[in-house]
Amino acid sequence: MQRNVSGLMGGEGARCAVMAAQNRREELSAYAQHTLAAPVSFRGVGLHTGQTIAVTLSPAAVNTGIRFIRTDVVDRDPVVRAHGEAVCQTRLGTVIGNVDGVTVSTIEHLMACLCGLGVDNLTVELDGPEVPIMDGSCEPFLAILDRAGRRPQQARRRYIEILDRVEVVEDGKSATLCPADSFEVAFEILFDTSAIGRQRVDLVVDEMSFRHDLAASRTFGFLSEVEALRAAGLARGGSLDTVVVIEGDTILNPGGLRRGDEFVRHKALDAIGDLYLLGAPLLGRYEGLYAGHGLNNALVRALLERPDAWRFSAPHEALAQAV
Numbered sequence: 001m002q003r004n005v006s007g008l009m010g011g012e013g014a015r016c017a018v019m020a021a022q023n024r025r026e027e028l029s030a031y032a033q034h035t036l037a038a039p040v041s042f043r044g045v046g047l048h049t050g051q052t053i054a055v056t057l058s059p060a061a062v063n064t065g066i067r068f069i070r071t072d073v074v075d076r077d078p079v080v081r082a083h084g085e086a087v088c089q090t091r092l093g094t095v096i097g098n099v100d101g102v103t104v105s106t107i108e109h110l111m112a113c114l115c116g117l118g119v120d121n122l123t124v125e126l127d128g129p130e131v132p133i134m135d136g137s138c139e140p141f142l143a144i145l146d147r148a149g150r151r152p153q154q155a156r157r158r159y160i161e162i163l164d165r166v167e168v169v170e171d172g173k174s175a176t177l178c179p180a181d182s183f184e185v186a187f188e189i190l191f192d193t194s195a196i197g198r199q200r201v202d203l204v205v206d207e208m209s210f211r212h213d214l215a216a217s218r219t220f221g222f223l224s225e226v227e228a229l230r231a232a233g234l235a236r237g238g239s240l241d242t243v244v245v246i247e248g249d250t251i252l253n254p255g256g257l258r259r260g261d262e263f264v265r266h267k268a269l270d271a272i273g274d275l276y277l278l279g280a281p282l283l284g285r286y287e288g289l290y291a292g293h294g295l296n297n298a299l300v301r302a303l304l305e306r307p308d309a310w311r312f313s314a315p316h317e318a319l320a321q322a323v
């Protein structure tokens with residue numbers, strides 16, 4: 001009997017030890033760089049070209065970051081690295097390019113997803129000039145990345161820790177980074193239509209909040225803008241399946257909104273994607289007031305020009321040592 005009791009206690013103790021070891025492995029894993037566990041492919045329509053584009057996401061080596069490769073480009077360098085200084089246009093989404101003039105458009109939602117899920121290193125091959133818009137949100141990308149799975153790599157993740165306030169202001173709009181213990185995003189918008197009005201979001205961004213609070217929020221636009229873009233030969237892939245369209249005070253999409261404040265949540269998502277062009281996850285607070293991709297990129301560049309305002313850091317240094 002006595003032996004049984006001590007045996008039970010021993011079993012419990014062993015189980016606790018196994019759980020503790022597992023928790024520690026998971027904790028350690030959070031500080032390791034990550035890539036995908038396996039390649040994954042998908043197809044979708046480009047928002048601006050209307051072209052169906054095939055995309056393959058593949059695991060990449062440590063410290064390579066996010067690289068786009070245009071498989072349809074044969075006469076020039078097809079590789080476009082995702083970093084803040086590669087941004088060459090921001091009027092209709094974020095476009096990056098290389099010195100040969102090879103570009104990849106509408107990268108922000110995929111980049112936001114990679115940030116939200118903590119994917120550090122990835123190769124994105126695509127046979128056209130644009131990342132597909134999918135349903136205008138990050139949810140389809142989440143499903144694709146979840147299908148591939150993620151794996152930790154044998155290198156520590158570096159964070160960009162904000163040490164001092166950096167702000168860019170233009171025409172009453174602003175984008176700011178300031179010190180914080182985690183990655184926080186706050187955004188405020190005001191539109192002169194009752195379909196949107198004033199909306200505000202303020203949250204700590206981690207995988208859980210990204211999945212549940214931001215990922216489903218879709219791109220939006222006004223009917224007049226969409227028509228003007230179409231007339232200019234753009235937004236060919238724009239439809240009620242890919243964009244929330246507003247006319248006056250009315251949402252034209254038959255299914256309506258996914259959440260009442262879907263608009264500001266999408267702006268937060270855009271900012272996360274634009275900030276991930278810094279090349280590492282952030283330890284700091286972002287605040288956007290009516291900001292768009294242009295101002296977000298100006299903020300990224302302003303930070304990179306202020307080496308005193310940030311540093312690379314590995315949080316919980318002692319834990320990270322063991323990775």
Ligand SMILES: [Zn+2]
Pocket residue numbers: 108109219266270
């Ligand atoms: Zn967007």
